Amino acid sequence: MFNLTPTVRNLLLLNIAVFLAQENLRSIPVTQLASLYPLGSPYFHFWQFFTHMFLHGSWGHIFSNMFGLISFGPLLEQRWGGRRFLAFWLMCGVGAGVMYEGVRTYEMHKLEATYTEFVRSPDAVSYDQVMRQSGYKQAEDDAAAAALQRSPNDQELKQAIVAHVKQVYEAVHDSPRSGMLGASGALFGVLFAFAYLFPNTELFLLFIPFPIKAKYFVFFYGAYELYSGVHQTPGDNVAHFAHIGGLLIGFIILKFWESGRARFY
Numbered sequence: 001m002f003n004l005t006p007t008v009r010n011l012l013l014l015n016i017a018v019f020l021a022q023e024n025l026r027s028i029p030v031t032q033l034a035s036l037y038p039l040g041s042p043y044f045h046f047w048q049f050f051t052h053m054f055l056h057g058s059w060g061h062i063f064s065n066m067f068g069l070i071s072f073g074p075l076l077e078q079r080w081g082g083r084r085f086l087a088f089w090l091m092c093g094v095g096a097g098v099m100y101e102g103v104r105t106y107e108m109h110k111l112e113a114t115y116t117e118f119v120r121s122p123d124a125v126s127y128d129q130v131m132r133q134s135g136y137k138q139a140e141d142d143a144a145a146a147a148l149q150r151s152p153n154d155q156e157l158k159q160a161i162v163a164h165v166k167q168v169y170e171a172v173h174d175s176p177r178s179g180m181l182g183a184s185g186a187l188f189g190v191l192f193a194f195a196y197l198f199p200n201t202e203l204f205l206l207f208i209p210f211p212i213k214a215k216y217f218v219f220f221y222g223a224y225e226l227y228s229g230v231h232q233t234p235g236d237n238v239a240h241f242a243h244i245g246g247l248l249i250g251f252i253i254l255k256f257w258e259s260g261r262a263r264f265y
Helices: 006-024 030-034 048-054 059-080 082-120 124-134 139-150 155-177 184-197 214-230 240-259
Strands: none
Touching: 006 030, 006 048, 006 059, 006 082, 030 048, 048 082, 059 082, 059 184, 082 124, 082 155, 082 184, 082 240, 124 139, 124 155, 139 155, 184 214, 184 240, 214 240
8 A cells, every 4th residue: 555665664663663662661751751841841851852753642643643654755755765855854853843842932931921011910901911822811801801991990800810810821831841742743844845846646635525736735734734823722732833843844955955956856
């Protein structure tokens, strides 16, 4: 069914071996050591920008990533060769981690500043801002903000709202304490490269009842990931900006390779 090329096969076996180590090695905290933790976390280590792409959170997670690798990787390896394909995979994975870490750090600093300002001077406007930035805003928060605007001197109402915001802030602040892991960033780079080099190849996907050209599939998939990252819903633990990072790094690498010669494979 799949014509596995050597590098794709080795990456597949390596990812499966690491996942089995995660599941079965109790004496070594593989997931904690190798997942990408936030800057400033006591669990952060510089090597995690590289190692996170070989870990996965579940059988479903590794299956989807490895299925993408063996579906789209072999054609790229046949065209580029094993060394170039491996370099591309690794650079996209590392780049995805760097972008995700940068976005995560920026968002947390922004939320911390807004939260500090709100606690210093609680009002309806700053309340709305901090809830929007947290990603946990609900319809009830609009009603509470309206009540605070009507009664800005109601100390009991202020205390209740400040306590609620503090609870939400702590939940958001603690949520990124878990590490980011998975080969999705590298895979999204491969998806972009496939669509760039074979744009009119028709794909038959289980969740789409009709064939779709690779260039359209990757465009809409990338647009969905960007929207989901900007408008992330509570409980969504998908690293959308890591996916966007993989696409972006893939684009940059391909344009760099392309600029150096008429045929870059």
